[in-house]
Amino acid sequence: MASSIINGKEIGQEIRKSVAERVAQLKEKGVTPGLAVILVGDNPASQTYVRNKQKSCEAIGIFSELVKLPQEVSEQELLEQIRSLNNRNDIHGILVQLPLPKHIDEDKVIATISPEKDVDGFSPVSVGKMMLGQDTYLPCTPFGVMKLLEYSGIDVAGKHAVVVGRSHIVGKPMGQLLLQKDATVTYTHSKTPDLPSITKQADIIVAAVGRPNFITKEHVKPGAVVIDVGINRDENNKLIGDVNFAEVEPIASHITPVPGGVGPMTITMLLYNTVQSAENTLLQDK
Numbered sequence: 001m002a003s004s005i006i007n008g009k010e011i012g013q014e015i016r017k018s019v020a021e022r023v024a025q026l027k028e029k030g031v032t033p034g035l036a037v038i039l040v041g042d043n044p045a046s047q048t049y050v051r052n053k054q055k056s057c058e059a060i061g062i063f064s065e066l067v068k069l070p071q072e073v074s075e076q077e078l079l080e081q082i083r084s085l086n087n088r089n090d091i092h093g094i095l096v097q098l099p100l101p102k103h104i105d106e107d108k109v110i111a112t113i114s115p116e117k118d119v120d121g122f123s124p125v126s127v128g129k130m131m132l133g134q135d136t137y138l139p140c141t142p143f144g145v146m147k148l149l150e151y152s153g154i155d156v157a158g159k160h161a162v163v164v165g166r167s168h169i170v171g172k173p174m175g176q177l178l179l180q181k182d183a184t185v186t187y188t189h190s191k192t193p194d195l196p197s198i199t200k201q202a203d204i205i206v207a208a209v210g211r212p213n214f215i216t217k218e219h220v221k222p223g224a225v226v227i228d229v230g231i232n233r234d235e236n237n238k239l240i241g242d243v244n245f246a247e248v249e250p251i252a253s254h255i256t257p258v259p260g261g262v263g264p265m266t267i268t269m270l271l272y273n274t275v276q277s278a279e280n281t282l283l284q285d286k
């Protein structure tokens, strides 16, 4: 059974088209959605991601502003930059590119972003609302995975979903969103004994461990859906996922490739959240 390869680039493009239409409607009302991206230091990977985010904004008419700060910037200065962006009417979304240098308290930085502008969905307020099923900005990567499943016609209700990884930005919220759609969710992680015995029971596996080719055919039940959130780089700087694609593809029913799977969806949902935030300001003005 060869699997159907889920094309995140194509699904992302389709969603971006409808987001672009909403941007056009906002502009008719005199509002240009604006995203501020804060980049600290000069990590080459972060620079590439940030450039991709800016290009994607431009392509659909979202204004994007890059705030570049040196590696040695003080936490105080970074917090002041965020507060000033919180107060700007032309900025509807604020994203602080992670990871941050070690001398800066990431939790404090994220908590300083106004929840109204937290288009990453990382702040304590956003996370709390998500847990309660309230209206909020959903974290872009798990949100993107839910859209991939939906657009691929995969109904998660009643399915057993196994999430591998428990990070604040992917694993934990991923399980929540699946649970909200009536999946039965199992969380697994680096301290889970005999992982294959658990993942073998999954109808849907979401791999978000950050280890290249970690999920092999021994982990996968034939016919399972396999979503690869991994973005590892090999020695030649080539992008590789957490799933051994060559091994797993023949037995899965659906699988996401890396690149071209979850990655493009993360950016798509960032654009989506930013436009949502701009629309929300219009509702508040009324």
Ligand SMILES: Nc1nc(=O)c2c([nH]1)NC[C@@H]1CN(c3ccc(C(=O)N[C@@H](CCC(=O)O)C(=O)O)cc3)C=[N+]21
Residues within 6 Å of the ligand: 048, 049, 052, 095, 096, 097, 098, 099, 120, 140, 231, 239, 258, 259, 260, 261, 262, 263, 264, 265, 266, 267
């Ligand atoms: N505050 C914050 N928010 C983030 O959302 C955030 C972050 N910090 N820090 C870093 C990670 C990583 N991330 C990616 C987004 C898109 C691709 C992506 O588009 N990948 C393409 C390929 C890109 C390439 O070839 O390099 C793909 O998978 O097809 C990858 C990774 C967002 N992150």
